[in-house]
Amino acid sequence: MQVDIERIRQLCDLERNQRIFVDDMMIEQNALDKLAYIMKTYYSRFHHIVMICDENTYEAAGKKAMEQLPDMGLIILDPTGLHADEHGVQAAEKQLRHFDEIDFLIACGSGTIHDITRYHAYQKKIDFLSIPTAASVDGYVSTMAAMTWKGMKKTFTAVSPVFVLADTTVFSHAPSRLTASGVGDLMGKYTALCDWRIASAITGEYISEPIVNWEYEILEQLVSNLDGLQNHDIKAYENLIYGLLLSGLAMQIITYSRPASGCEHHCSHLWEEAAINEPIDYYHGEKVGVGMILCAEVYKKALERLKTKAYTVQDHVEVETELICQCFQNPVLQEEILKENTPNILQDVNGQMLKEKEAEIIQILEELPTSQEMTQWMKKVNGATNLSEIDLDENLKSLTLRVSPYVRKRITFMRLIKFYSFYEEIIA
Numbered sequence: 489m490q491v492d493i494e495r496i497r498q499l500c501d502l503e504r505n506q507r508i509f510v511d512d513m514m515i516e517q518n519a520l521d522k523l524a525y526i527m528k529t530y531y532s533r534f535h536h537i538v539m540i541c542d543e544n545t546y547e548a549a550g551k552k553a554m555e556q557l558p559d560m561g562l563i564i565l566d567p568t569g570l571h572a573d574e575h576g577v578q579a580a581e582k583q584l585r586h587f588d589e590i591d592f593l594i595a596c597g598s599g600t601i602h603d604i605t606r607y608h609a610y611q612k613k614i615d616f617l618s619i620p621t622a623a624s625v626d627g628y629v630s631t632m633a634a635m636t637w638k639g640m641k642k643t644f645t646a647v648s649p650v651f652v653l654a655d656t657t658v659f660s661h662a663p664s665r666l667t668a669s670g671v672g673d674l675m676g677k678y679t680a681l682c683d684w685r686i687a688s689a690i691t692g693e694y695i696s697e698p699i700v701n702w703e704y705e706i707l708e709q710l711v712s713n714l715d716g717l718q719n720h721d722i723k724a725y726e727n728l729i730y731g732l733l734l735s736g737l738a739m740q741i742i743t744y745s746r747p748a749s750g751c752e753h754h755c756s757h758l759w760e761e762a763a764i765n766e767p768i769d770y771y772h773g774e775k776v777g778v779g780m781i782l783c784a785e786v787y788k789k790a791l792e793r794l795k796t797k798a799y800t801v802q803d804h805v806e807v808e809t810e811l812i813c814q815c816f817q818n819p820v821l822q823e824e825i826l827k828e829n830t831p832n833i834l835q836d837v838n839g840q841m842l843k844e845k846e847a848e849i850i851q852i853l854e855e856l857p858t859s860q861e862m863t864q865w866m867k868k869v870n871g872a873t874n875l876s877e878i879d880l881d882e883n884l885k886s887l888t889l890r891v892s893p894y895v896r897k898r899i900t901f902m903r904l905i906k907f908y909s910f911y912e913e914i915i916a
C-alpha cells in the first residue's frame with residue numbers, strides 16, 4: 489500500500505516545532521526485496537551496516553535481508569528470555585563490539601529487537617532502519633525505548649528509525665497472538681483519546697484536533713478490517729501495521745505518548761510492575777486490550793450516572809498515599825510512584841470544573857464504544873478480553889482501576905472520576 493508521508497507531515501503544527509523523523513515508510517508484499525535499492529537511494533553514504541535480529545526473526549526476515557545486503561554485519565540474539573532490559577542491551581552490545589566501525593543499524597524483529605536497536609543507535613548517534621516482523625505494537629517508530637531496567641519500567645530517550653520497511657509477506661505470517669496484541673494496542677486508542685479529550689476539556693491541556701481526527705479514522709479502519717484479519721486477508725494486515733505506524737508517528741509529532749496512551753496503558757503498566765499481582769508474561773497489546781475493556785466498562789457506568797445529573801462532586805481529590813503504600817510494597821517502586829504523584833496532578837482541578845464541563849464530558853463518553861463492542865472486536869482476532877485470560881485474578885478489577893491512575897503523571901478520566909459521588913459504586 490502507498491504511504492503518503494507528505495500528508496502525515498502536514499499534520500505537524502510547525503509553530504509548535506512538530507516534526508517527524510521518518511524519511512519514508514514502505515508497506516507491501518516482498519518489500520524486503522527492495523532493501524538494497526532503498527539503502528542505495530536514501531542511505532548510500534553508509535558503508536558499515538549491522539543488522540540486529542533474533543533466531544526467529546532471522547528466519548522470518550533476516551535471511552532475506554542478508555541476501556539483499558550480503559556485506560552487512562549480523563547479530564543474531566538468543567530469543568529465549570530476550571526482553572528490552574539491561575540483559576538484552578548487553579547481549580547486543582557484546583556482539584556490537586566485534587565490529588570496528590558501525591555507521592548504520594537495521595532492526596529486524598518485533599518490539600524488543602527494536603527497543604534494543606534504538607537504544608544502541610542513540611548511544612552511537614547513528615540512524616537505523618526498521619524491519620518489523622509482526623504487527624504487534626505501535627512502538628516501532630517511537631523515539632523512546634521502553635525498557636525494564638533492573639526490574640523497573642523505564643523510558644529512555646532513544647531514536648526513531650529513519651525508514652520503515654514493512655514486508656506484508658513477513659508480518660502477516662507472524663504468530664496470531666502477536667497480531668491480536670497489535671489490535672489491542674491500537675484499539676486502546678479509543679480510551680486513550682477519550683482521556684486526552686476530557687483532560688483537555690477540563691484543564692485546557694494542549695490537544696491536536698487533526699491528530700485526534702486522524703486517529704479516529706485509523707480506528708474506524710481497524711474495526712472494519714477485523715474480519716479480514718480473521719480471514720488472513722493481506723490488505724487487512726497492511727491496514728493494521730499502517731495504523732500502528734501512524735499511531736507511533738502521532739506520538740513523534742506530539743513528542744509524548746498522550747495520543748496513544750491513557751487509562752488502558754496505565755492498567756498494563758501496573759500489572760507489569762507486579763505490585764498487586766504475581767508477574768505475568770503476556771504481550772503489551774494483550775494487556776492494553778484487557779485494560780481498555782475494563783476502563784470502558786467503568787467509563788460507560790459513569791456516563792449513565794452523569795446523564796441522571798443526580799450526583800455531587802468533591803471539591804478536591806487528594807492522592808491516596810495510604811493505598812499507594814499498601815499496593816507498592818517494594819520500597820524503590822513505592823518511592824518512584826510517590827514521586828510521580830508529587831505534587832498531586834489534580835491540585836489545580838476542582839469539582840466545579842467537572843460540573844461545568846458536564847455536557848462536553850457526556851458527549852465524549854457517548855462516542856466511546858461500549859466494553860461489549862470492544863470485547864466482540866477483540867474476540868474476532870482471538871485476543872484476550874478479561875483478566876483471567878491474561879492469568880490475573882478477576883477480583884483484581886476494582887483495585888486495578890483504583891490504583892492504576894497513579895502509575896503515571898497524567899490526567900485520565902479514570903483519575904477524574906474520583907471527584908464524583910458515584911465513584912465508589914461504579915468502581916466496586
Ligand SMILES: [Zn+2]
Pocket residue numbers: 626673748753772776
Ligand atoms: Zn502501547
